[in-house]
Amino acid sequence: MEERMIQTLEQAGHRVTEPRSQLIKAVVAQKERPFTGEALYEELKEAGLGRATVFRTLKLLQDLGLLSRLHLPEGCQHYIVSPPEHQDGKHHDRIICRVCGRVAYLDECPMSEVIADIAKASGYKVETHHLDFLGVCSDCLASSDEN
Ligand SMILES: [Zn+2]
Ligand SMILES: [Zn+2]
Structure with a gap:
């Protein structure tokens, strides 16, 4: 899953920097559970990732079909990792x-x-x-x- 995300980013012409690769690891660890950008940022800030990097990269992964947004009763800021068979942008x-x-x-x-x-x-x-x-x-x- 992690490899696939990195590949997709690279194929789309994006560099996979160290912070991005850390974020991808953290995202993949969420499995099929929804998460918020804020929670991910809390988890990654110790490793030195800034809020802007976290949110920008999440948006990028979403644009590439690797994540999608989820609208839950407690708010619309959740993401979920798209399963491989659903990373087709449909x-x-x-x-x-x-x-x-x-x-x-x-x-x-x-x-x-x-x-x-x-x-x-x-x-x-x-x-x-x-x-x-x-x-x-x-x-x-x-x-x-x-x-
Ligand atoms: Zn349940
Ligand atoms: Zn439908």
Whole structure:
């Protein structure tokens, strides 16, 4: 995952400096859990990374499709690492566990028919949408049953 991110950056013509490579390591360590730029900065500032570097690099990784933004009830500043099969820059609808933050991806966009209806009714050409479901994952459901 780390290698792939570095490769993607280099192929896009960006230098992978030491701070960037540290940030990538920290990002990959988040696995499929959402994180904020602020939390990542807190983690990396000891290593000498500035806030601007952290946020600029996150934005860059997002632009390259390696991260995406997540809109959670507590705010929109979260990022999530895109799984390798979803680093194609296409949109993927998601379902997020509000307890543990795990993100699952829908195989298919459930919106295509709805979008056709919306386009017809409004006369707009619909180009994109963001669809995130919020819920509780099966693991969290199971552990809350036990309690
Ligand atoms: Zn969960
Ligand atoms: Zn969709």
